[in-house]
Amino acid sequence: MDFKDSPKAYDASAVETDIFRKWEESGAFNPDKLADLDERYKNAEPYCIVLPPPNRTGTLHVGHAKMLAIEDLLIRFYRMRGRKAYWIPGTDHAALATQVKVEQKLKDEGMADPRKELGREQFLEKVRDFAQKSRDTIVNQCKAMGSSMDWTREKYTLDAERNKAVNATFKMMYGDGLIERGFRVVNWDPVFKTTLSDDEVEHKEGQAEFVTFTYDKNFPIQISTTRPETKFGDTAVAVHPEDERYNKYVGQTIEAVFCGKPIKVKIIADESVDREFGTGALGVTPAHSLVDADLADKHGLPMVQVIGEDGKMTAEAGADFAGLTTVEARKKIVAMLEAQGCMVKKETIAQNLLVAQRGGNPVEQLPMRQWFVRVNKKFKLRQNTLGKWKRGEEATLKELMRYAVESKQTRVLPDNFEKIYFHWIDNLRDWCISRQIWFGHQIPVWYKGEEIQVGNESPGEGWERDPDTLDTWFSSSLWTFSTLGWPDNATVDADGNLAKTGELKEYHPTAVLETGYDILFFWVARMVLMSTYALGEVPFRDTYLHGLVRDDQGRKMSKSLGNVLDPLELIPKYGTDAVRLSLVMGTAPGMDQKLSEDKIKDFRNFTNKLWNISRYVLTQANLESRILNPEIRTLADGWIMARLDEVREKVAQLIENYQFSQAGELLRDFTWGDFADWYLEIAKIEKGKDAILNHILSSLLKLWHPYMPFVTEYVWGLMGNGKQLIVSAWPDVTSHVARPASQGEEFETLRTLITDIRRLRSENGVEAAALVKVALVSNEATKKLIQENLAVVKQLARLESIEFVAAVEQGWPTAMSGATTVGLNLASGVDVAKEKDKAEKEIAALKPYIAATEAKLQNADFTGKAPEKVVNDMKSKLDEAKAKLQALEKRLETLG
RNA sequence: GGACGUUUAGCUCAGUUGGUUAGAGCGUUCGAUUCACAUUCGAAAGGUCGCAGGUUCGAAUCCUGCAACGUCCACCA
Numbered sequence: 001m002d003f004k005d006s007p008k009a010y011d012a013s014a015v016e017t018d019i020f021r022k023w024e025e026s027g028a029f030n031p032d033k034l035a036d037l038d039e040r041y042k043n044a045e046p047y048c049i050v051l052p053p054p055n056r057t058g059t060l061h062v063g064h065a066k067m068l069a070i071e072d073l074l075i076r077f078y079r080m081r082g083r084k085a086y087w088i089p090g091t092d093h094a095a096l097a098t099q100v101k102v103e104q105k106l107k108d109e110g111m112a113d114p115r116k117e118l119g120r121e122q123f124l125e126k127v128r129d130f131a132q133k134s135r136d137t138i139v140n141q142c143k144a145m146g147s148s149m150d151w152t153r154e155k156y157t158l159d160a161e162r163n164k165a166v167n168a169t170f171k172m173m174y175g176d177g178l179i180e181r182g183f184r185v186v187n188w189d190p191v192f193k194t195t196l197s198d199d200e201v202e203h204k205e206g207q208a209e210f211v212t213f214t215y216d217k218n219f220p221i222q223i224s225t226t227r228p229e230t231k232f233g234d235t236a237v238a239v240h241p242e243d244e245r246y247n248k249y250v251g252q253t254i255e256a257v258f259c260g261k262p263i264k265v266k267i268i269a270d271e272s273v274d275r276e277f278g279t280g281a282l283g284v285t286p287a288h289s290l291v292d293a294d295l296a297d298k299h300g301l302p303m304v305q306v307i308g309e310d311g312k313m314t315a316e317a318g319a320d321f322a323g324l325t326t327v328e329a330r331k332k333i334v335a336m337l338e339a340q341g342c343m344v345k346k347e348t349i350a351q352n353l354l355v356a357q358r359g360g361n362p363v364e365q366l367p368m369r370q371w372f373v374r375v376n377k378k379f380k381l382r383q384n385t386l387g388k389w390k391r392g393e394e395a396t397l398k399e400l401m402r403y404a405v406e407s408k409q410t411r412v413l414p415d416n417f418e419k420i421y422f423h424w425i426d427n428l429r430d431w432c433i434s435r436q437i438w439f440g441h442q443i444p445v446w447y448k449g450e451e452i453q454v455g456n457e458s459p460g461e462g463w464e465r466d467p468d469t470l471d472t473w474f475s476s477s478l479w480t481f482s483t484l485g486w487p488d489n490a491t492v493d494a495d496g497n498l499a500k501t502g503e504l505k506e507y508h509p510t511a512v513l514e515t516g517y518d519i520l521f522f523w524v525a526r527m528v529l530m531s532t533y534a535l536g537e538v539p540f541r542d543t544y545l546h547g548l549v550r551d552d553q554g555r556k557m558s559k560s561l562g563n564v565l566d567p568l569e570l571i572p573k574y575g576t577d578a579v580r581l582s583l584v585m586g587t588a589p590g591m592d593q594k595l596s597e598d599k600i601k602d603f604r605n606f607t608n609k610l611w612n613i614s615r616y617v618l619t620q621a622n623l624e625s626r627i628l629n630p631e632i633r634t635l636a637d638g639w640i641m642a643r644l645d646e647v648r649e650k651v652a653q654l655i656e657n658y659q660f661s662q663a664g665e666l667l668r669d670f671t672w673g674d675f676a677d678w679y680l681e682i683a684k685i686e687k688g689k690d691a692i693l694n695h696i697l698s699s700l701l702k703l704w705h706p707y708m709p710f711v712t713e714y715v716w717g718l719m720g721n722g723k724q725l726i727v728s729a730w731p732d733v734t735s736h737v738a739r740p741a742s743q744g745e746e747f748e749t750l751r752t753l754i755t756d757i758r759r760l761r762s763e764n765g766v767e768a769a770a771l772v773k774v775a776l777v778s779n780e781a782t783k784k785l786i787q788e789n790l791a792v793v794k795q796l797a798r799l800e801s802i803e804f805v806a807a808v809e810q811g812w813p814t815a816m817s818g819a820t821t822v823g824l825n826l827a828s829g830v831d832v833a834k835e836k837d838k839a840e841k842e843i844a845a846l847k848p849y850i851a852a853t854e855a856k857l858q859n860a861d862f863t864g865k866a867p868e869k870v871v872n873d874m875k876s877k878l879d880e881a882k883a884k885l886q887a888l889e890k891r892l893e894t895l896g
Numbered sequence: 897g898g899a900c901g902u903u904u905a906g907c908u909c910a911g912u913u914g915g916u917u918a919g920a921g922c923g924u925u926c927g928a929u930u931c932a933c934a935u936u937c938g939a940a941a942g943g944u945c946g947c948a949g950g951u952u953c954g955a956a957u958c959c960u961g962c963a964a965c966g967u968c969c970a971c972c973a
Contacts, residue, residue, distance in 0.1 A: 009935065203971070210972090225973060238973090277972045289973075352971060416900060420968070423899065427969070517968095552908085554966085586909055586921075591901085592967085594908065602922065605935040616932035662910070665920065677937080684931090755939085762939045768928045849917060861953035870915050870954090877916055 010611035012575025031086040047083035048507035055094035056134040065567035069580040076706040090155035095440035095472035165482035185293040190311035191361040203352035215256040224278035229329040236284035241269035261318035371434040385536035391496030400532035440469030477526035480539035517545040552596035577708035578604035626694035638743030756817035757797040771800040773825040
């Protein structure tokens, strides 16, 4: 290709599809084919990331795009570093979310009750269709983002292999007594008619009528509630043990008639009751409040269910109320209490309403027979676990989850999320895993009367399968090992150690789990639970949590606000590389990020800059020289090579520490600020740098590849490099090229001098193109430096000549550059007042600095305690400042 | 109520073991433009690092308190 004819602006959409296809076809995404592409992948150390499987509920949003950008960055970085990189793709069936979506769609299309009208199989057919379409969209989106996952090994949380893992886990946990069927209070969504886990329920701020009353005329204690309709189910009134108002009643069981329904209420004492709140007496409703259910457990209270699964009052509420909705019942009760004279007062208070996270429907708490994972139950470990427990020893699931993080076998980044994780574990209740929806893994349990059998196959005649399905997080929580061939790839050896084979052995524990902090509990914690339980090891070494992507005003992106940025609309407009950069740069781990189109535009500009840098190098430097070792001939050569070494090292360190933004900024400064703005300009003056130019361009492409895979691979291909960039090695150490150590510093002196002369010109209105004469007062070392690089200084500062003098002539504008005084020979002369003002200002800034620095250096505490380097640096800074001050004062004198 | 964050230039944000006179991008102002790139180049202005104390030779950085904003958890029944 003739680069002179290449387009001035990088056209991402013209090249991206083709580049992606070549990567995919080459086998670079497939860890087992890497060795065919490059020798160094033979026996390479594996590096594995599982993709947090996106829900098959539609399309990916910009949050997913951020996740893909970060994970692809890591995978590409480690692949180039010679690791056998495996990124496992897959999607999540997202049981409830997907079913809700399809059900809603069918309702919108006019079906009154889709589940009833279609029946289980036909309904599921509709859901599967939708899920399949979502999957196709998601895969295309992932590819558009440049994700280098091994697409030949795509997984699905609801496919046969995952089902096998789910059933195996269920069976093991059932056998260990960790999964149990129980009649307990659960969160019930009356709209979608299913249970929900505690994490799927949210508290929404609202207002409620708070009524204070007695159950009947004779009842001696007043209680308060916002939900009088539940009071048919009260079996106790709890008071604080030290509350003198109620002491005398404690222990009694009082029979009362509440709105026509006889109830038996025991007066109990419990520390948890707040004496200051309401009347200080709490009506306990074990069947309809998780908190009350705990109290009931503690005090041995019976449970009376008065609200049914349809959200309506049951027969237990008495004939007058049975069949009413809770709201109807509430109104009727309030009226009845008032009529009976039992009502003490009615207030409006701020109260949080329980609502479903998905859908936002009010959630009822009801006692139901459901399946639970018991997190506080001691069980016998199946294998040696986390290096702490031996096979056969006892522990609880909570203990495993806690120890995995406490012992740093899984690192949580940023580490403040550790505290949040521990807090969640401490407050964790048993996990209700059965759902009354159809889309998901059916619970592998069979019933015959009261008999129960666990397994996938029917135990025989007369056995019926549980119609319920498992919480979607049950299958997601196995994701790190269900995708690697578990349970087939694991046995426990004679010593109690887990013996892994195949992919499980190679890749588990995975390297890092990268995801948004919003699913720390839902998913990350549950993966730790399952992996430590089933394998006795952590699921991943690092947990890296990224922040949420918000709009430019910091609001959550949502369809209703209309502030959603769709990655698939942005990619054709700005290019994938720009979109990726905008999601990785200017952010810190765990911090939310504001994203605007302007920001993406800025990074589009940068991809174009890199394109033009490449174009220039490729038109100027003889390509054949790219195989030669760069030869250092000038100061600038030594400087840029030293900078490259420094940057290469630092970037790798930063990426290893998940500091992508900082690494990227460093790279950008080097690419744009050092290489393009300085070195390339110098290369126009000092010719014959073909090998260095090619070397640095190649290095830049490699260093940028994890961030900007497309433009870098494209240019790499144009250079005629045989091997694809994606599998080429991270830049080699270049320090074999001899160079004096001082070159970096000396170059900085020159760079500062040139900038200072440019400023002087600008301040004095010298035309940009005009050549001027300067006089320099300088020490010998600097003088030598300038003389050796005369052409560069003259060209970059636009100078006609440089003269070294003892003193700058009166009447010339001057500036200080380090210890060097620069005088500009202007025909127009100098504006004396302006020059004086400038000098005075500089002096005014310098004097307090010198005073403060001198004081510091005279302080024995400082010189004694501070490291020598700090003291020496300060000394030389002081000397420089003093010389500058002296020159400025002299200057002021000559100005009169 | 509990916990965890955030507060640094007009805006968006870096600043990892405390160490030069605190940085970047965008925006603004001034100037340039046949020569890789106007998706560009040169230059400038702009900050008492939320407030108040403390530790230290030295604090944006560590400690204490306060304020504002945000998030999560709990739910007072």
